Amino acid sequence: MKITGWIAPVILAMLMHLPAPSLAADGGTISGTIQVKKSRDLPNVVVYLTGVKGDFPAPTEHVIMDQASLTFKPHVLPVLRGTTVDFRNSDSILHNVFSPDEIADKFNLGTWPKGEIRSHEFKKSGVAVMLCNVHPEMEAWVYVLDNPYFTKASKDGSFEITGVPPGKYTLKTWHKKLKPVETEVEVSAGETATVELKMLKRGR
Ligand SMILES: [Cu+2]
Structure with missing residues (x-):
């Protein structure tokens, strides 16, 4: 799978209402591609940086996780630590x-x-499963980041993180069924660093 140009991930990010990191003045971009065996896994891959210094205040804007057609939407929701998630019921049932x-402080709403x-x-970083005690088949994940x-990968496996302060970081991935992978990445002001990653099933 190849990157299909910078515009595709940008448009996808807009359509999918992915969190748009605020643009640092002299930031750089990380552009990458993830390969997996089953492409339907790709939109549920979280891609994130670790080791970024600074204080990142909790967003004042809430993020929605919907319950519609007996499904949590989105299935995987990455958020910045301190984010309030609004769980909406859009179905005519409880x-x-x-x-x-x-x-997730073992909450029950x-x-x-x-x-x-x-x-x-969500005040603690890490991953938490969301469940519904009325419908055992309902499941979603909130990934809380520092x-x-x-971002999340697009359907074609491409992703882009913009406005990254120049520096050396570790870029990591997460998917509930795939082994996490990581790579070192150096970001320079005004430039794009490219990475290619491959994720295999967990337990191999
Ligand atoms: Cu339910």
Whole structure:
């Protein structure tokens, strides 16, 4: 799979309402491609940087995770630490949201009807599973990150992180079924660093 030009990931990011990191004045760009065996896994791959220095205040804007057609949407939601996620019920039946994970403070928001929202603020970094006690098949993941330099891969495996302060970082990936991979990346002001990654199934 090849990068199809810079415009494709940008348009996809806009369509998918991915978090847009604020543009640092002299930032650089990381542009990459991920290869996996099953391409349907790609839109659920989180790509993020570690080792970025600085304070990143919690966003004031809430992020929505919808419950529609008996499905959490999106299935994987990366957020900056301190983000409040609004869980909306868009179905005509009752849903619940809870998480057994410490990262999510083991919250249980109860059960609520269509059109209503209940919220949780994610204060710890790491990954937490979201479940519904009414529908055991419902499952989603919130990945809480320490800095705003993250994104999700596009359907074609391409991704782009912009406005990255110049420096050397470790770029990491996460997917619930795939082994995480990481690579060192050096970012220079006004330039684009390219990376190519391959993710294999966990347990190999
Ligand atoms: Cu449900």
